Amino acid sequence: MTKSIRLIAFALTLILMFGMAACKGEEVPVDTSSVDSSDVSSSDIPVSSEDAPSSSSEPSSSSNKPSSQKPQSSTTSRPQNIVSVADDPNNDIDIEDNIFMDSMVYTGYNLAKHRADGRMWEYVLSKYKKGLGWLSKISYDYDGGTSGYETNAQGLPDIAYFEKHDLVCASYVTYVYFNYLPNVVGLDTSFLTKPENPTLANDWYRAALDWVKKGYSYEIPFTASRSGGGEIRFKANQDIPIGSILLCNDMNNKSSNWACHVSIYAGYKNGYHWVYHVGNDNGPEFCAIERFCYGPDPVWPLSVISPPVNMRFAAKTDVIVKDQNGAVVPGAKISLTSKDGRKFDFGSTNAEGVVTKDGLNYGNYTLTITAPAGYTAAKTTQTVKLTIDNNSYNKINITLNKN
Secondary structure, eight states: OOHHHHHHHHHHHHHHHHHHHHHTTOOOOOOOTTSOTTOOOGGGSOOOGGGOOSOSSOOOTTSOOGGGOOOSSOOOOOOOOOSOGGGOTTTTOOTTSOHHHHHHHHTTOOHHHHHHTTOTTOOOOHHHHTTTTOOOSOOBOSSOOOOSOOBOTTSSBOHHHHHHHOBOHHHHHHHIIIIIIIIIIOOOOTTSOOOSSTTOHHHHHHHHHHHHHTTSOOBOOEEEEEOTTSSEEEEESSOOOTTOEEEEEEGGGTTOOOOOEEEEEEEEETTEEEEEEEOSTTOEEEEEGGGTTOSSSOEEEEEEEOOOTTSOSSEEEEEEEEETTSOBOTTOEEEEEETTSOEEEEEEOOTTSEEEEEEEOSEEEEEEEEOOTTEEOSOSEEEEEEOSHHHHEEEEEEEEEEO
Protein backbone atom coordinates (compact mmCIF):
# COMPACT_ATOMS: atom_id res chain seq x y z
CA MET A 1 0.00 0.00 0.00
CA THR A 2 1.44 3.36 -1.01
CA LYS A 3 1.96 6.14 1.51
CA SER A 4 -0.82 8.28 0.03
CA ILE A 5 -3.32 5.41 0.21
CA ARG A 6 -2.35 4.76 3.86
CA LEU A 7 -2.97 8.46 4.68
CA ILE A 8 -6.37 8.38 3.00
CA ALA A 9 -7.33 5.23 4.90
CA PHE A 10 -6.20 6.83 8.17
CA ALA A 11 -8.26 9.95 7.46
CA LEU A 12 -11.36 7.90 6.65
CA THR A 13 -10.90 5.99 9.92
CA LEU A 14 -10.82 9.26 11.88
CA ILE A 15 -13.95 10.52 10.13
CA LEU A 16 -15.75 7.26 10.93
CA MET A 17 -14.71 7.45 14.60
CA PHE A 18 -15.98 11.02 14.97
CA GLY A 19 -19.22 10.10 13.23
CA MET A 20 -19.79 7.20 15.61
CA ALA A 21 -19.15 9.49 18.59
CA ALA A 22 -21.72 11.93 17.32
CA CYS A 23 -24.28 9.16 16.87
CA LYS A 24 -23.70 8.09 20.47
CA GLY A 25 -24.94 11.46 21.64
CA GLU A 26 -21.70 13.22 22.57
CA GLU A 27 -22.15 16.81 23.65
CA VAL A 28 -23.14 19.23 20.89
CA PRO A 29 -22.49 22.92 21.56
CA VAL A 30 -25.52 25.16 22.00
CA ASP A 31 -25.56 28.89 21.35
CA THR A 32 -25.13 30.69 24.69
CA SER A 33 -25.41 34.23 23.41
CA SER A 34 -28.20 34.87 25.89
CA VAL A 35 -25.55 35.24 28.61
CA ASP A 36 -24.02 38.73 28.69
CA SER A 37 -20.24 38.72 28.46
CA SER A 38 -20.09 41.48 31.06
CA ASP A 39 -21.20 39.24 33.91
CA VAL A 40 -19.08 39.21 37.05
CA SER A 41 -17.82 35.96 38.51
CA SER A 42 -19.46 34.94 41.77
CA SER A 43 -16.01 34.91 43.35
CA ASP A 44 -15.86 38.69 42.85
CA ILE A 45 -18.98 39.36 44.90
CA PRO A 46 -18.84 38.41 48.59
CA VAL A 47 -22.13 36.80 49.62
CA SER A 48 -22.97 35.82 53.15
CA SER A 49 -24.64 32.43 53.56
CA GLU A 50 -26.95 34.15 56.06
CA ASP A 51 -28.44 36.07 53.11
CA ALA A 52 -29.12 32.94 51.07
CA PRO A 53 -32.57 33.09 49.43
CA SER A 54 -34.72 30.11 48.60
CA SER A 55 -32.18 28.87 46.11
CA SER A 56 -33.14 27.40 42.79
CA SER A 57 -30.18 25.06 43.04
CA GLU A 58 -30.34 21.40 43.91
CA PRO A 59 -29.26 20.17 47.39
CA SER A 60 -25.60 19.99 48.35
CA SER A 61 -23.26 17.46 46.76
CA SER A 62 -23.46 15.24 49.84
CA SER A 63 -27.13 14.58 49.13
CA ASN A 64 -28.71 12.11 46.79
CA LYS A 65 -29.93 14.66 44.25
CA PRO A 66 -31.69 13.04 41.29
CA SER A 67 -32.38 16.29 39.48
CA SER A 68 -28.68 17.17 39.44
CA GLN A 69 -27.41 13.97 37.85
CA LYS A 70 -25.99 14.83 34.44
CA PRO A 71 -27.39 12.65 31.65
CA GLN A 72 -24.98 10.72 29.48
CA SER A 73 -25.73 12.91 26.48
CA SER A 74 -26.19 16.65 26.45
CA THR A 75 -28.99 18.76 25.07
CA THR A 76 -28.90 19.14 21.31
CA SER A 77 -28.67 22.46 19.52
CA ARG A 78 -31.56 24.84 19.91
CA PRO A 79 -34.15 24.63 17.13
CA GLN A 80 -35.01 27.71 15.15
CA ASN A 81 -38.09 29.57 16.38
CA ILE A 82 -40.93 29.07 13.93
CA VAL A 83 -43.71 30.63 16.01
CA SER A 84 -44.60 34.30 15.74
CA VAL A 85 -44.70 36.05 19.09
CA ALA A 86 -47.66 38.04 17.81
CA ASP A 87 -49.62 34.79 17.59
CA ASP A 88 -49.19 34.02 21.31
CA PRO A 89 -52.56 34.22 23.09
CA ASN A 90 -50.88 33.91 26.51
CA ASN A 91 -49.22 37.32 26.68
CA ASP A 92 -52.02 38.89 28.73
CA ILE A 93 -52.33 36.39 31.59
CA ASP A 94 -53.02 38.16 34.89
CA ILE A 95 -50.03 37.91 37.24
CA GLU A 96 -52.35 38.12 40.27
CA ASP A 97 -54.71 35.32 39.29
CA ASN A 98 -53.96 32.48 36.87
CA ILE A 99 -53.92 28.71 36.62
CA PHE A 100 -50.19 28.48 37.29
CA MET A 101 -50.66 30.35 40.55
CA ASP A 102 -53.67 28.13 41.26
CA SER A 103 -51.52 25.03 40.77
CA MET A 104 -49.23 26.18 43.59
CA VAL A 105 -52.19 26.94 45.84
CA TYR A 106 -53.44 23.40 45.08
CA THR A 107 -50.30 22.01 46.75
CA GLY A 108 -51.38 23.68 50.00
CA TYR A 109 -49.57 27.00 49.62
CA ASN A 110 -51.48 29.60 51.67
CA LEU A 111 -51.75 32.40 49.13
CA ALA A 112 -54.63 34.01 51.04
CA LYS A 113 -52.40 34.56 54.07
CA HIS A 114 -49.52 35.68 51.87
CA ARG A 115 -51.80 38.36 50.42
CA ALA A 116 -53.34 39.27 53.78
CA ASP A 117 -49.88 39.83 55.22
CA GLY A 118 -49.37 42.54 52.60
CA ARG A 119 -46.17 40.96 51.29
CA MET A 120 -47.11 39.79 47.82
CA TRP A 121 -44.30 40.41 45.34
CA GLU A 122 -41.91 41.32 48.14
CA TYR A 123 -38.72 39.28 48.24
CA VAL A 124 -38.43 37.38 51.53
CA LEU A 125 -35.31 35.42 52.41
CA SER A 126 -35.75 31.66 52.36
CA LYS A 127 -34.91 31.16 56.02
CA TYR A 128 -37.76 33.42 57.14
CA LYS A 129 -40.56 31.86 55.13
CA LYS A 130 -41.23 28.83 57.32
CA GLY A 131 -42.45 30.99 60.17
CA LEU A 132 -44.88 33.02 58.09
CA GLY A 133 -47.55 30.37 57.55
CA TRP A 134 -47.44 30.51 53.75
CA LEU A 135 -45.75 27.25 52.82
CA SER A 136 -47.38 23.91 52.04
CA LYS A 137 -46.47 20.65 53.77
CA ILE A 138 -44.38 19.62 50.76
CA SER A 139 -40.61 19.82 51.07
CA TYR A 140 -37.65 18.86 48.89
CA ASP A 141 -37.40 15.25 47.68
CA TYR A 142 -33.85 14.17 48.47
CA ASP A 143 -34.65 10.55 47.60
CA GLY A 144 -35.93 11.19 44.07
CA GLY A 145 -39.00 9.00 44.45
CA THR A 146 -41.67 11.47 43.31
CA SER A 147 -42.29 12.00 39.62
CA GLY A 148 -45.05 14.63 39.80
CA TYR A 149 -47.40 12.35 37.85
CA GLU A 150 -48.88 10.65 40.93
CA THR A 151 -52.67 10.81 41.22
CA ASN A 152 -55.13 9.68 43.88
CA ALA A 153 -58.21 7.47 43.55
CA GLN A 154 -60.17 10.40 42.11
CA GLY A 155 -57.60 10.90 39.35
CA LEU A 156 -56.40 14.18 40.86
CA PRO A 157 -52.85 15.15 41.84
CA ASP A 158 -51.94 13.15 44.93
CA ILE A 159 -50.99 15.99 47.27
CA ALA A 160 -50.89 13.65 50.26
CA TYR A 161 -48.25 11.58 48.44
CA PHE A 162 -46.26 14.72 47.63
CA GLU A 163 -46.45 15.78 51.29
CA LYS A 164 -45.01 12.44 52.32
CA HIS A 165 -42.38 12.06 49.58
CA ASP A 166 -41.87 15.67 48.48
CA LEU A 167 -40.84 17.14 45.10
CA VAL A 168 -37.81 18.47 43.23
CA CYS A 169 -37.72 21.32 40.74
CA ALA A 170 -38.39 19.12 37.72
CA SER A 171 -41.10 16.95 39.29
CA TYR A 172 -42.89 20.14 40.39
CA VAL A 173 -43.00 21.39 36.78
CA THR A 174 -44.12 17.90 35.73
CA TYR A 175 -46.93 18.07 38.30
CA VAL A 176 -48.10 21.43 36.91
CA TYR A 177 -48.03 20.67 33.17
CA PHE A 178 -48.89 16.97 33.11
CA ASN A 179 -50.98 16.48 36.23
CA TYR A 180 -52.65 19.68 37.47
CA LEU A 181 -53.48 21.21 34.08
CA PRO A 182 -55.09 18.08 32.57
CA ASN A 183 -56.59 16.55 35.72
CA VAL A 184 -57.79 19.64 37.59
CA VAL A 185 -58.22 22.36 34.96
CA GLY A 186 -59.13 19.98 32.14
CA LEU A 187 -56.57 21.22 29.61
CA ASP A 188 -55.25 18.47 27.36
CA THR A 189 -51.44 18.61 27.44
CA SER A 190 -50.91 15.04 26.23
CA PHE A 191 -49.66 16.21 22.82
CA LEU A 192 -46.67 17.94 24.42
CA THR A 193 -43.32 16.17 24.61
CA LYS A 194 -42.75 14.99 28.17
CA PRO A 195 -39.38 14.85 29.92
CA GLU A 196 -37.88 11.39 29.60
CA ASN A 197 -37.11 11.52 33.31
CA PRO A 198 -39.61 13.81 35.08
CA THR A 199 -37.18 14.49 37.94
CA LEU A 200 -34.33 15.79 35.76
CA ALA A 201 -34.17 19.46 34.82
CA ASN A 202 -32.11 18.75 31.71
CA ASP A 203 -34.74 16.31 30.45
CA TRP A 204 -37.24 19.15 30.86
CA TYR A 205 -34.90 21.30 28.77
CA ARG A 206 -34.91 18.73 25.98
CA ALA A 207 -38.69 18.38 26.13
CA ALA A 208 -39.28 22.15 26.01
CA LEU A 209 -36.87 22.53 23.09
CA ASP A 210 -38.90 19.91 21.29
CA TRP A 211 -41.99 22.08 21.87
CA VAL A 212 -40.11 24.79 19.97
CA LYS A 213 -39.06 22.38 17.24
CA LYS A 214 -42.65 21.27 16.71
CA GLY A 215 -43.91 24.84 16.53
CA TYR A 216 -45.80 24.88 19.83
CA SER A 217 -43.48 27.30 21.64
CA TYR A 218 -40.71 29.81 21.02
CA GLU A 219 -37.47 30.59 22.82
CA ILE A 220 -37.24 34.07 24.33
CA PRO A 221 -33.88 35.89 23.99
CA PHE A 222 -32.51 37.62 27.07
CA THR A 223 -29.35 39.05 28.61
CA ALA A 224 -28.05 38.38 32.11
CA SER A 225 -25.19 39.91 34.07
CA ARG A 226 -24.23 40.61 37.69
CA SER A 227 -25.19 43.93 39.23
CA GLY A 228 -22.89 45.86 41.51
CA GLY A 229 -24.90 44.58 44.46
CA GLY A 230 -24.52 40.98 43.36
CA GLU A 231 -28.01 40.23 41.99
CA ILE A 232 -28.58 39.04 38.44
CA ARG A 233 -29.51 41.78 35.99
CA PHE A 234 -32.01 39.87 33.88
CA LYS A 235 -33.59 41.48 30.83
CA ALA A 236 -35.72 39.69 28.26
CA ASN A 237 -35.92 41.04 24.71
CA GLN A 238 -39.72 40.73 24.81
CA ASP A 239 -42.48 40.08 27.30
CA ILE A 240 -42.30 36.65 28.90
CA PRO A 241 -45.71 34.93 29.10
CA ILE A 242 -46.65 33.57 32.50
CA GLY A 243 -46.26 29.79 32.43
CA SER A 244 -43.02 29.88 30.42
CA ILE A 245 -40.36 27.31 31.26
CA LEU A 246 -37.19 28.82 32.75
CA LEU A 247 -34.08 26.64 32.59
CA CYS A 248 -30.87 27.42 34.49
CA ASN A 249 -27.36 26.01 34.43
CA ASP A 250 -24.59 26.03 37.04
CA MET A 251 -23.52 29.60 37.67
CA ASN A 252 -19.90 28.47 37.92
CA ASN A 253 -20.15 26.97 34.44
CA LYS A 254 -22.30 29.42 32.49
CA SER A 255 -20.99 28.18 29.14
CA SER A 256 -22.59 24.78 29.77
CA ASN A 257 -25.79 23.88 27.96
CA TRP A 258 -26.83 21.41 30.67
CA ALA A 259 -29.82 22.54 32.75
CA CYS A 260 -29.61 21.86 36.47
CA HIS A 261 -32.77 23.70 37.50
CA VAL A 262 -36.22 24.30 36.00
CA SER A 263 -39.06 26.56 37.13
CA ILE A 264 -42.25 28.21 35.84
CA TYR A 265 -42.30 31.92 35.08
CA ALA A 266 -44.79 33.79 37.30
CA GLY A 267 -44.48 37.34 35.92
CA TYR A 268 -42.68 40.64 36.50
CA LYS A 269 -43.66 42.74 39.50
CA ASN A 270 -42.03 45.17 41.92
CA GLY A 271 -38.62 45.01 40.24
CA TYR A 272 -38.32 41.21 40.12
CA HIS A 273 -38.92 38.46 37.56
CA TRP A 274 -40.79 35.90 39.66
CA VAL A 275 -41.05 32.12 39.25
CA TYR A 276 -42.91 29.28 40.89
CA HIS A 277 -40.47 26.55 41.83
CA VAL A 278 -39.19 23.96 44.28
CA GLY A 279 -35.59 24.74 45.15
CA ASN A 280 -35.13 23.73 48.79
CA ASP A 281 -36.93 22.52 51.91
CA ASN A 282 -39.55 25.25 51.51
CA GLY A 283 -41.18 23.21 48.75
CA PRO A 284 -43.41 25.08 46.24
CA GLU A 285 -42.85 28.82 46.60
CA PHE A 286 -42.24 32.12 44.85
CA CYS A 287 -38.66 32.99 44.02
CA ALA A 288 -36.96 35.66 41.88
CA ILE A 289 -34.60 35.09 38.95
CA GLU A 290 -32.51 38.00 40.21
CA ARG A 291 -31.72 36.00 43.38
CA PHE A 292 -30.78 32.73 41.73
CA CYS A 293 -27.06 33.55 42.00
CA TYR A 294 -27.11 33.26 45.80
CA GLY A 295 -27.08 30.24 48.07
CA PRO A 296 -24.74 27.25 48.27
CA ASP A 297 -25.57 26.08 44.73
CA PRO A 298 -26.02 29.22 42.60
CA VAL A 299 -27.53 28.90 39.14
CA TRP A 300 -27.69 31.10 36.05
CA PRO A 301 -30.44 31.67 33.43
CA LEU A 302 -29.90 29.38 30.45
CA SER A 303 -33.12 29.41 28.41
CA VAL A 304 -36.69 30.72 28.54
CA ILE A 305 -39.27 28.82 26.50
CA SER A 306 -42.83 30.05 26.11
CA PRO A 307 -45.94 28.04 26.94
CA PRO A 308 -47.49 26.36 23.90
CA VAL A 309 -49.21 29.01 21.79
CA ASN A 310 -51.81 26.59 20.44
CA MET A 311 -53.38 26.50 23.91
CA ARG A 312 -55.01 29.27 25.90
CA PHE A 313 -54.01 29.25 29.56
CA ALA A 314 -56.50 32.04 30.30
CA ALA A 315 -59.93 32.88 28.97
CA LYS A 316 -60.69 35.24 26.12
CA THR A 317 -64.16 36.66 26.57
CA ASP A 318 -66.53 38.40 24.16
CA VAL A 319 -69.58 40.11 25.64
CA ILE A 320 -72.26 40.62 22.97
CA VAL A 321 -75.09 43.00 23.79
CA LYS A 322 -78.33 43.22 21.76
CA ASP A 323 -81.83 44.52 22.33
CA GLN A 324 -85.02 42.47 22.48
CA ASN A 325 -85.32 42.68 18.69
CA GLY A 326 -81.82 41.38 18.03
CA ALA A 327 -80.30 44.76 17.13
CA VAL A 328 -76.79 45.40 18.41
CA VAL A 329 -76.33 47.83 21.30
CA PRO A 330 -73.18 49.98 21.30
CA GLY A 331 -72.03 51.88 24.38
CA ALA A 332 -73.00 49.34 27.05
CA LYS A 333 -70.38 49.29 29.84
CA ILE A 334 -69.26 45.88 31.08
CA SER A 335 -67.18 44.74 34.04
CA LEU A 336 -66.48 41.41 35.72
CA THR A 337 -65.73 40.95 39.42
CA SER A 338 -63.88 37.83 40.60
CA LYS A 339 -64.78 35.82 43.67
CA ASP A 340 -62.07 37.61 45.65
CA GLY A 341 -63.47 41.02 44.75
CA ARG A 342 -61.09 42.05 41.96
CA LYS A 343 -62.81 44.13 39.29
CA PHE A 344 -62.00 43.87 35.58
CA ASP A 345 -63.34 46.66 33.38
CA PHE A 346 -64.08 45.62 29.81
CA GLY A 347 -64.99 49.09 28.62
CA SER A 348 -67.99 49.73 26.37
CA THR A 349 -69.43 47.70 23.52
CA ASN A 350 -68.39 48.85 20.05
CA ALA A 351 -70.52 49.59 16.99
CA GLU A 352 -71.16 45.85 16.61
CA GLY A 353 -72.33 45.57 20.22
CA VAL A 354 -69.22 43.63 21.27
CA VAL A 355 -66.52 44.23 23.89
CA THR A 356 -63.61 41.83 24.43
CA LYS A 357 -61.11 41.10 27.19
CA ASP A 358 -58.36 38.49 27.30
CA GLY A 359 -56.18 36.95 30.00
CA LEU A 360 -58.77 36.26 32.71
CA ASN A 361 -58.54 33.17 34.88
CA TYR A 362 -61.19 30.46 34.68
CA GLY A 363 -64.08 30.33 37.13
CA ASN A 364 -67.12 32.26 38.30
CA TYR A 365 -67.47 36.04 38.04
CA THR A 366 -70.16 38.62 38.66
CA LEU A 367 -70.90 40.53 35.47
CA THR A 368 -72.13 44.11 35.83
CA ILE A 369 -73.71 45.98 32.92
CA THR A 370 -74.49 49.67 32.68
CA ALA A 371 -77.02 50.22 29.92
CA PRO A 372 -76.54 53.20 27.59
CA ALA A 373 -79.19 55.92 27.25
CA GLY A 374 -82.39 54.59 25.74
CA TYR A 375 -81.98 51.07 27.14
CA THR A 376 -82.67 49.32 30.42
CA ALA A 377 -81.42 46.04 31.84
CA ALA A 378 -83.77 43.59 33.51
CA LYS A 379 -80.81 42.66 35.75
CA THR A 380 -77.74 44.82 36.13
CA THR A 381 -75.68 41.93 37.51
CA GLN A 382 -75.48 38.22 36.77
CA THR A 383 -73.14 35.31 37.46
CA VAL A 384 -71.06 34.04 34.55
CA LYS A 385 -68.48 31.30 34.33
CA LEU A 386 -65.37 31.39 32.18
CA THR A 387 -64.35 27.90 31.03
CA ILE A 388 -61.78 26.09 28.88
CA ASP A 389 -64.44 25.19 26.30
CA ASN A 390 -63.84 26.24 22.66
CA ASN A 391 -60.12 26.65 23.41
CA SER A 392 -61.02 29.00 26.27
CA TYR A 393 -62.88 31.40 23.97
CA ASN A 394 -65.95 32.45 25.96
CA LYS A 395 -68.96 34.32 24.59
CA ILE A 396 -71.52 35.98 26.87
CA ASN A 397 -74.79 37.19 25.37
CA ILE A 398 -76.80 39.93 27.08
CA THR A 399 -80.18 41.36 26.10
CA LEU A 400 -81.26 44.90 26.97
CA ASN A 401 -84.70 46.38 26.58
CA LYS A 402 -84.98 49.31 24.23
CA ASN A 403 -87.12 52.04 25.76
